[in-house]
Amino acid sequence: MTGPDTRPDTRPDEDADPDSPEGRGGAAVVIPAAPPGSGRTGLDRRRVLGAAIEFIDAEGLNALTMRRLGAYLGVEAMALYRYVPGREQLLDGVVESVIDELYGDPDVHLAASHGWQDYLQRLAHGVRRIALAHPEVFPLVATRPPAAPWVRPPLRSLRWVESFLDALIDSGFSEASAVAAYRAYSSFLLGHLLLEVSQKGVKISPEDQPEGVPGAVATTDLSEYPTVVRLEALLSLDESAAEFEEALENLLGRLEVVLREGRTPRRGDTRG
Template sequence: MSIDPDSPQGRGGAAATTAAAQPGVGRGQLDRRRVLGAAVELIDEQGLRALTMRALGQRLGVEAMSLYHYVPSRENLLDGIVESVVDELYGDPDVHMDAPDGWQAYIQRLAHGVRRIALAHPEVFPLVCTRPSAAPWVKPPLRSLRWMESFLTVLSDCGFDDGESVAAYRAFSSFLLGHLLLEVSAHGVDIGPVGEPDPGTADRADLHGYPHLQRLEPELAQDHTADEFEESLENLLTRLERVVRV
């Protein structure tokens, strides 16, 4: 059987995750990055429902209460886990922020980069897809403002107008979300809810330094899910028609 090139085995080992502190290192040698790395490792090994502050503290060799110095709440911990996993895209040498080989190659590379994250962290991936995002128009699993800006910039530079760029972003996100959630679910991962986030209104996303996002925020915020569903369904039917004719 051939090895999936996006799997950790196909990449020569697990994805480059944040190194966790060794048990017993003590609070003085901890920092937020190491706490989040340990949390990702714990979820990878035991599943999302096994993550508690007590279990995380035991893994790091410290009291659970000492972790609140680095992650003030469970919600902050979960947000940090999502951010640290998505940030693995920056360390993936096959994913580019620009498009030297054209927009098609850019999108292919980015899609495979997100899939590599899903396969390296299947137990974490449902969290990436369900955590409240920085803004309601930020769609999982590509939920980084920096990557959104990169995506919109590349398409704009390649001749897409604003409406086409936003439509492409939505279609790309929906494709990734649907396919990859089904893929990790097929491997036995629990993709059910793990509890509701704390109530309250999320802080408004800071779009300073993201000119495309600032300009396109009103269009990104529009709800076109019904139209997008119909378009995706029509595309599927067209593809099936081609298969039948072969």
């Protein structure tokens, strides 16, 4: 006779939001962090960034300092500077690490092999899963200075921008229409998800922005992102007013449909 099974239940909660960690079986951080108090053993950049993500998830972004992260890892703060030059570079690494979770998500495709709509649907849900798994970290994705400061709207992860543009261009979009799609898609997605995590009590503020943004990103090597560099002239255009008006018109059109079709009765509503 065996004893009770004490292993954690990793089966998805069928009643939970399908993009939440509970709906995914409890999975959240995919980056192994060195256990608290483990000292220098096994310490490397990946583990430092993983520990920073865990710390922010638990304590909030504003609580993160090099000293506190060092204590969390069981080392002096100075030991961390071997892997990250300072807090600002640490935050940049956190963003890149969290975005890298997209590329480890089996439900997110790296190419639009089943059509661009399928690609964008999967990508949107993958980003939302990141936001729900790391709500305290997620605002950094949209608020950290972009590695290419001329990208509009700004997005820290050029890997995301590059793969997005390549997928749409490969699907038949012109370069101009791919950039327009990037603008509309990222504005909708990040705006919606920032509001969603703010409803969980997460502070969305610029207080963690480094001073001198251009200097903070001057050392970024853009040679890994040829599509982004090639489309700089398009990505740097400020079309905010026109895009706002177009999005507003689309919303009003959708509300016209809602008005025309009427309200769908809620469960238990027995009114005629």
